[in-house]
Amino acid sequence: MNSHNRLARIWAHRATLDTLVRRDLRVRYARSVLGYLWTLIDPLAMALVYAFVFGFIYGGHGKPGLSSSSDQKWASTDGVPIVLFLVAGLLAYNWFSNVINESSRALYAERLLVRSTNLPRELWVMRVVISKGIEHLLSLPILLGFLVFYMLRGEVSLSWEIVFWIPALIVQFILLTGIGLVMAPVTALVDDFARITRIGLRVLFYVTPIVYSLHFLEAKLPEGWGWAKVLIQLNPLTGIADMYRAGFVTEYGPDWMAWLYALIVSLAWLAFGSWVFRKLEPAILKEI
Amino acid sequence: MAVEWKTPEGEPVIQVHDLGIEFLKGRKRNLSLRELVYRRRTTYEKETFWALRNVSFDVGRAEAVGLVGANGGGKSTLLKMIAGTLLPDEGYAEVTEGVAPMIELTGGFIGELSARENIYLMAGLHGMKKETVDARFDDIVKFAGPQVERGLDLPFRHFSSGMQVRLGFSVITQLDEPIILVDEVLAVGDRAFREQCYKRMEELLAEGRSMFLVSHSEGDLKRFCTRGLYLSGGTLVDDGPMKDVLDHYNKDLDAGIS
Numbered sequence: 423m424n425s426h427n428r429l430a431r432i433w434a435h436r437a438t439l440d441t442l443v444r445r446d447l448r449v450r451y452a453r454s455v456l457g458y459l460w461t462l463i464d465p466l467a468m469a470l471v472y473a474f475v476f477g478f479i480y481g482g483h484g485k486p487g488l489s490s491s492s493d494q495k496w497a498s499t500d501g502v503p504i505v506l507f508l509v510a511g512l513l514a515y516n517w518f519s520n521v522i523n524e525s526s527r528a529l530y531a532e533r534l535l536v537r538s539t540n541l542p543r544e545l546w547v548m549r550v551v552i553s554k555g556i557e558h559l560l561s562l563p564i565l566l567g568f569l570v571f572y573m574l575r576g577e578v579s580l581s582w583e584i585v586f587w588i589p590a591l592i593v594q595f596i597l598l599t600g601i602g603l604v605m606a607p608v609t610a611l612v613d614d615f616a617r618i619t620r621i622g623l624r625v626l627f628y629v630t631p632i633v634y635s636l637h638f639l640e641a642k643l644p645e646g647w648g649w650a651k652v653l654i655q656l657n658p659l660t661g662i663a664d665m666y667r668a669g670f671v672t673e674y675g676p677d678w679m680a681w682l683y684a685l686i687v688s689l690a691w692l693a694f695g696s697w698v699f700r701k702l703e704p705a706i707l708k709e710i
Numbered sequence: 711m712a713v714e715w716k717t718p719e720g721e722p723v724i725q726v727h728d729l730g731i732e733f734l735k736g737r738k739r740n741l742s743l744r745e746l747v748y749r750r751r752t753t754y755e756k757e758t759f760w761a762l763r764n765v766s767f768d769v770g771r772a773e774a775v776g777l778v779g780a781n782g783g784g785k786s787t788l789l790k791m792i793a794g795t796l797l798p799d800e801g802y803a804e805v806t807e808g809v810a811p812m813i814e815l816t817g818g819f820i821g822e823l824s825a826r827e828n829i830y831l832m833a834g835l836h837g838m839k840k841e842t843v844d845a846r847f848d849d850i851v852k853f854a855g856p857q858v859e860r861g862l863d864l865p866f867r868h869f870s871s872g873m874q875v876r877l878g879f880s881v882i883t884q885l886d887e888p889i890i891l892v893d894e895v896l897a898v899g900d901r902a903f904r905e906q907c908y909k910r911m912e913e914l915l916a917e918g919r920s921m922f923l924v925s926h927s928e929g930d931l932k933r934f935c936t937r938g939l940y941l942s943g944g945t946l947v948d949d950g951p952m953k954d955v956l957d958h959y960n961k962d963l964d965a966g967i968s
Contacts, residue, residue: 435837437834437839438834438835438837441830441831441834441835442835445820445823445831448823448827449820449822449823452822452823534814534816534817534818535817535818535835536795537790537795537813537814537817538795538811538813538814538815538817538818539795539811539818539835539836540793540794540795540809540811541835703797704796704797704798704799707795707796707797708731708733708734708796
């Protein structure tokens with residue numbers, strides 16, 4: 423079956439995809455008392471922890487005069503309050519890591535259903551990407567909340583570039599679908615793979631400009647380390663996080679290079695993921 | 711209610727050609743990375759067997775086919791390949807019509823959701839539109855029996871396994887698909903329910919559907935099927951009228967071949 427047929431089949435089953443996503447959300451939000459609040463509390467708590475560690479302990483923004491960089495406030499985060507800067511990257515990273523963790527079990531956890539229905543198997547991955555994507559959308563009010571808070575205090579201003587949230591969502595959706603299509607079959611076949619990705623995710627958090635900005639890193643890099651910057655720009659999450667910040671980071675313009683890389687790398691993942699998934703599908707069906 | 715066929719009359723709805731599938735023998739589910747890397751140095755290549763090989767046949771409209779053979783003969787594997795839930799390593803199984811698979815009936819249900827939600831979910835996963843489920847909801851519930859009816863809004867995990875199978879059967883038999891695959895589901899359930907199932911299957915057949923039945927019960931096979939396929943050791947040994955195929959199988963059994 424070629425890619426065109428596969429796409430047509432997925433499209434034909436979009437109603438089923440809708441059913442699966444609704445089921446996920448219902449199970450997630452119906453079971454707990456606090457329901458939706460967890461979607462907010464979880465990233466909020468993480469954001470405050472990181473802001474405390476990197477903003478106040480390492481950043482030295484406690485008492486004015488104590489810090490060495492007090493002449494330039496929020497230097498490590500492009501002149502934006504660290505909580506705001508960090509939440510923008512953190513929410514995108516959360517969607518990413520949720521999908522990686524969840525999609526690695528996407529086929530195995532649903533093996534009874536996978537074995538008893540003849541749906542396009544890609545749906546089991548897309549369903550994870552979409553459900554987690556909706557949770558991501560539902561967590562964006564945190565970012566909006568901080569944005570409004572700092573705007574009211576006059577510390578940031580908002581520009582029309584806030585519309586870049588839309589391409590950010592689209593590019594990340596493409597990226598996650600691609601990676602998910604690799605994760606789901608490979609983890610079902612190889613046990614150790616899930617452990618490797620857990621380590622990878624942790625590393626990724628720190629090589630993505632989430633708690634620091636790329637400009638800040640660039641300034642800190644020793645002579646001749648320019649390639650390190652390109653490497654980080656090649657990380658698609660760099661471009662995606664930058665898109666989320668374009669609306670309120672005023673000191674610098676958008677990092678177009680990172681954006682372009684993000685798009686290209688995401689599309690490459692999608693192509694690679696579809697290929698891997700197609701190759702491994704017969705083996706997976708035998709194993710689960 | 712008549713069945714709607716997409717395939718022109720006279721043409722086969724299921725074409726199985728030179729079908730083969732190879733499994734790893736005595737393998738745990740997962741490979742470790744080490745095994746994957748060193749795979750070539752082990753005897754990996756030899757640890758496989760063909761669960762099915764060189765199987766070819768066609769099935770037309772409104773044919774009721776019974777699969778016979780000893781355990782491990784490849785019956786369930788063949789059924790799954792027709793359902794599309796296993797993919798062949800050789801040849802193909804082309805199915806040109808929709809399939810209602812009665813395989814792993816309770817697999818799709820979620821314990822946390824109510825029976826009502828589960829009915830919509832399961833029917834939706836098998837391609838039934840929401841309006842259709844609305845229209846047939848009462849029939850589905852009624853067929854599943856009064857216990858299910860009373861517990862419609864309870865979490866599904868409170869249902870007994872028998873009730874779960876009833877509901878699964880009830881949902882799948884309401885699908886409009888022209889091909890039905892039945893994998894020994896009739897063995898479960900109490901006698902009253904089994905009778906009900908027989909009746910329902912006869913109705914479905916009377917509407918002109920094609921059916922595949924895997925069963926070890928000679929009675930069931932003779933009751934529903936006109937044509938028999940006899941699988942042994944993964945190959946198709948016999949294909950003919952149900953009665954002849956059963957005789958062949960029984961003769962092999964007595965002679966200790968199968």
